[in-house]
Amino acid sequence: MIDREALSLRYARVRARTDALAAPLSPEDAMVQSMPDASPAKWHLAHTTWFFEEFVLAPHEPGHRWPDERWRVLFNSYYEAVGPRHARPARGLLSRPPLDEVRAWRSRVDARVLELLPSLGGAALEAVSLGTHHEEQHQELLLTDVQHALSGSELRPAYTDRPLAASPAGSAAPLAWTSFDEAVVDLGHAGDGFAFDNETPRHRALVGPFRLASRLVTNGEYRAFVDDGGYDRAELWLADGWAAAKSGAWRGPLYWDDAGEHAFGMRGMQPLDPALPVAHVSHYEADAFARWAGARLPTEPEWERAAQGRAVEGNFVDSGRLATSPARGEGMAQLFGDVWEWTGSAYLPYPRFRPLEGALGEYNGKFMSGQMVLRGGSCFSPREHLRASYRNFFPPHARWQVSGVRLARDA
Amino acid sequence: MIDREALSLRYARVRARTDALAAPLSPEDAMVQSMPDASPAKWHLAHTTWFFEEFVLAPHEPGHRWPDERWRVLFNSYYEAVGPRHARPARGLLSRPPLDEVRAWRSRVDARVLELLPSLGGAALEAVSLGTHHEEQHQELLLTDVQHALSGSELRPAYTDRPLAASPAGSAAPLAWTSFDEAVVDLGHAGDGFAFDNETPRHRALVGPFRLASRLVTNGEYRAFVDDGGYDRAELWLADGWAAAKSGAWRGPLYWDDAGEHAFGMRGMQPLDPALPVAHVSHYEADAFARWAGARLPTEPEWERAAQGRAVEGNFVDSGRLATSPARGEGMAQLFGDVWEWTGSAYLPYPRFRPLEGALGEYNGKFMSGQMVLRGGSCFSPREHLRASYRNFFPPHARWQVSGVRLARDA
Amino acid sequence: MIDREALSLRYARVRARTDALAAPLSPEDAMVQSMPDASPAKWHLAHTTWFFEEFVLAPHEPGHRWPDERWRVLFNSYYEAVGPRHARPARGLLSRPPLDEVRAWRSRVDARVLELLPSLGGAALEAVSLGTHHEEQHQELLLTDVQHALSGSELRPAYTDRPLAASPAGSAAPLAWTSFDEAVVDLGHAGDGFAFDNETPRHRALVGPFRLASRLVTNGEYRAFVDDGGYDRAELWLADGWAAAKSGAWRGPLYWDDAGEHAFGMRGMQPLDPALPVAHVSHYEADAFARWAGARLPTEPEWERAAQGRAVEGNFVDSGRLATSPARGEGMAQLFGDVWEWTGSAYLPYPRFRPLEGALGEYNGKFMSGQMVLRGGSCFSPREHLRASYRNFFPPHARWQVSGVRLARDA
């Protein structure tokens, strides 16, 4: 049973966070679509608002009217059941409505949702709740898409003129290995809290013995892989990965310069800190690195087993850094936050998985093909968005997310 | 010998016209790049300013400094001799500098050019003059690119909220044919006025006898071609044109709706007026239409022979309509303005053509391959930009320019 | 410990089968490469011979010499560790050596391998053994590639002029469901017989309760899906599958005609028999069909659990039909043979998987990305090639293999 008051607070908090993350962006910044996989920031602001208008207000608000019926087309992402959609690769063409009008729309929708919320029934409250988690996903996408957009200019500008919180300096904690015995474990979401349908149902799985690295792979370690000819040794790579690396002329992670001495981030070009976790690598690169290191990527069940019961603590968007930070301490570090951790598991439905009813059934299920699972969250993720059962997923060639590597080994 | 005072006035007038044409655009509108062939309006504003900074101020202004050296890269269009260039298809990524900063840059450059102009020598004055004609070309491109950008949204918005001057109503003048005898004529630019290098040198050519239509082909006439199965009859088309029409699923001019009843323009979607000249057709379509009509396109020499000695009068951007108007009167009509007229001539150098010296030699000559010549100017062209010897050119598949058809026939 | 005599017999038998399957092909037939994923039959004949020359004769034959050193390049498929390779999509360019010369090469290699075999040590015997299983894979590929090649001509010719063995007529057995309880099972290869590295190591997995259909989905059942708008209902499809179906204009299985009344096979165009298993569907189509049918695809562990301990019986290439046959009887039917069965499992390494040493380590491991597993074998597979632990794999869009559907359901 959803607590209406808590949901109202959460709604307001999440929506305000989106506005804050987009605040540094000019109307021009918010227009850029740098590739078909990315969306303009303005579109993220509008689409997340469309979500509440489409799935909460339209069905539940008395006398509901759209600001413009055509916005249903412009800001529908991929819901075939809702109707036609503006072509995804052409989102950058949408100069109208302007950013100010989208912001005003956000405000109006917020007022209406908050006014309506106390009277909503269960299904509607579920939709509001889902909308807030949906919006948190777009918060991260907004940031990764903006970073990618800004990287496309020779100016390599910073995301904001205001100073961002500094990451701690110093070296990374030494790498240690934690051993796990074979066990039948319960995986997937448990309890009353929110979870996406793809985290359900809770199910039993046999997880063999394995060892898990105590922290993320660092820039320094990845630099050693590069310097050892990592990008020139076919034997380290999956065949598709090798083809992607060759055709894309990859010589290092996405945002590294040719010398491997600077990297582009939300502060613009910055010296590469060897102590920080490597970020913006594809699954292919993560896999090749692991093979080079005599290790492998953890599977989803292994990762989840290690994360179960741990507090969601780490370096999230909440820190205001918008950058990674070095591993500290002796135990298992960085399981949450800093960078998403590529697993060796394909994104597939859990046993007896059932998607949501109606159009929202398209939320996750139809994407369970051709993608790999990432776990743990990043420095661009809101802390309250994450949990041990959370499944993120991207195609194995994707590099513009804050994606990195944690190693595993057979026991 | 260039008159400095006249040039100053012209400089100010041309630059102000650009600003006026861009005035209705929001920062968002000015960002859109709808295809690699088109550029964002902001980029046009910046590039035309870069032209004066690069070719006038940098070499001639004492103590010249660039606002940002990297802008040389961002706003260089295609001058290999100047240095590296931001990738053309990625101009839509340039959110920085913002529109306001580009506008401020334009103002500063204007003040400096106008201050410097009285002391400039001949070559520098030539560069200023060239820059103004260059800017007039970009005025038209800015408009055609904005139209294309706005057409990419389901909102089909108008270019401006202000009312545009109305086009005259009424039917088109009847079509008549004017005959020309065989003659050796002098073609290309003559006299002291400005001309692009591609209009030179003046040279003799033998032009056989021909007949030329007294006005442009109308929407109504083109609609008859469509209704007669024009897009389904291979025998009417060049092989490349047929392939382009099939692969692009062309069923009519670029901006016509499926029913052929409305067309998109600077006023948004408007009813198609059968009396107005057909616009936004490719060379392939113009050629197929002409074959269907038992006629052909005029050649460059034919067109120029017919246009020589005539006043540059017609429907230009100066009318404030930003739309075509119907042919009026009994004589040869619409030779200038309304729509660019596809010729049957490939864009090639005139005999003894010599490009300009230095980087500006890349202005025209290197594009003399794979394109067809258009003549006469359009309702988006400034009147003072046009003349009988003027050669416009686009690839035969291009449709986003204001391009139409005038028929010719063998005598 | 490999039995040399048995291996000699197997070697001779397998090689002869390849020759027999290729016997109906003219030099022209054997040249065709219909798409980058397919290879000419002559190339299959040469590559399988190269395998023994490269991995058996070259390292073990005293005074070994290549017929032409450049053939190492021409007929190396994908072994980076062996050296450069002729480009895969350009295999159809290799008119030299001609088919006769390739056949002669096969004979010479066969004589030399059989002569050498009694003196070979363990590793070399392993390579010979692997080569025979490798060749059996190419026997099936040769057939599927020839079928695809022949389908590309308006003549739609049969593979051979000789009559093929007839498939039994009559309707398919009724569909029943077999239930399986949750169990921890041992999966992967067991025992002394040959297995590919990707079937190892034997490992424990927890398999939840499920039900499995007693036979394959038929053409008639698939036709009902098509007639019910299966290819027009986005809600039934994975997002990637929907995109593939739309971009490929799929309206039915690969070789069906538009009316769904005939299908192309090794006999040319033949009436579609509703009792036969549907074949030549992609994973996307298999998945959409299953969803439409209120079922799902089985997972690898589910399929293997059902198949363990069963005799490898069914309709294989050995029947000489080169076509599917209807399910018969009451029990679990068609688990082996007829069509490969798409599973819902991505092709990934088993826990503690280790690829073979050296260049042969590229055999399977590097392809464990972006593909789905198929199980059971087809009417193009040699019976002796198959076993319950056998893992076949293709990208989810692939349709030219003899791939079909068996349904599963949650218990």
Added chain:
Amino acid sequence: MIDREALSLRYARVRARTDALAAPLSPEDAMVQSMPDASPAKWHLAHTTWFFEEFVLAPHEPGHRWPDERWRVLFNSYYEAVGPRHARPARGLLSRPPLDEVRAWRSRVDARVLELLPSLGGAALEAVSLGTHHEEQHQELLLTDVQHALSGSELRPAYTDRPLAASPAGSAAPLAWTSFDEAVVDLGHAGDGFAFDNETPRHRALVGPFRLASRLVTNGEYRAFVDDGGYDRAELWLADGWAAAKSGAWRGPLYWDDAGEHAFGMRGMQPLDPALPVAHVSHYEADAFARWAGARLPTEPEWERAAQGRAVEGNFVDSGRLATSPARGEGMAQLFGDVWEWTGSAYLPYPRFRPLEGALGEYNGKFMSGQMVLRGGSCFSPREHLRASYRNFFPPHARWQVSGVRLARDA
């Protein structure tokens, strides 16, 4: 009025020449389609036969029957008016009919055409005559396509095992320039002999004064261009040419090796002879070379004016060399034969051009877009196929024809 006896002799001679040129090819060689622009040799043999079957026998032979109606589809090249066509890029899939059957078809058609010819009327005789000239075009294409096909294998095989006639050794004649005054000249075909429609009608043109080089550009001269950084200097190139050279990684003519020391030809890889004409360059390269050399390409009218009245003498396919030869003597050399000479003229219709009636009207006219004219013929052309008014044409990027450079200069 066509002389039936002469045409019979010519028919037999041309058809026999095709057979002789194809004689060295195995069934495998005759299957290869190396790119969409090229066709398999077997297809050339069949298509030229189809031409007579379609345009002579079918309309004129009493009780005509096709060997297989579907061959009308398989071997129709591009005649929309005839009906559907097998897809051009898929000609390499046509293993059936086999080469032997195509050869047998050729023989049967030859017998029937020769039997029918004495009774044919004017239009049919015109079709036979056109068919022989059509076949001569395909003789050259057969050779260029075979060369391209063989170049795609690491074996770099020779076209034939028999020795080809040797090219004379020795250095090229010195380069001289011949001057021409301005004149009004008659261009296009004159007289009673055969000409393609694109050479008509004869028409007057004013040709300005110019100078023409006395021989072709040599490998040695082109090598100097390469060594002078010709492929790295954008200022020498047309913009489209520069883009093609960069995207295609061009570093020299098509068949040169990286060192510029060997080139692939009908004898396989051979040392590059600096005295021989450079061949297998695109229009873009010819144009860039000319600019580097301080010259330009001749226009069509210039070339034709220089060639008018000269005997068609030179190095043709008749020499049996299938290779170029050095320029000899003092006067204007190599105007005919050796290599096709790129002109600076786009392929466009002559004034008052009318294509042939009916389906044959598609022969030339519909290709008058996007191509450049070449003149003079090559060492792959039959002598009797050429004349001063002959217009060959290819896209400016095409390199697989035997295309080279003759320089011109302004007077």
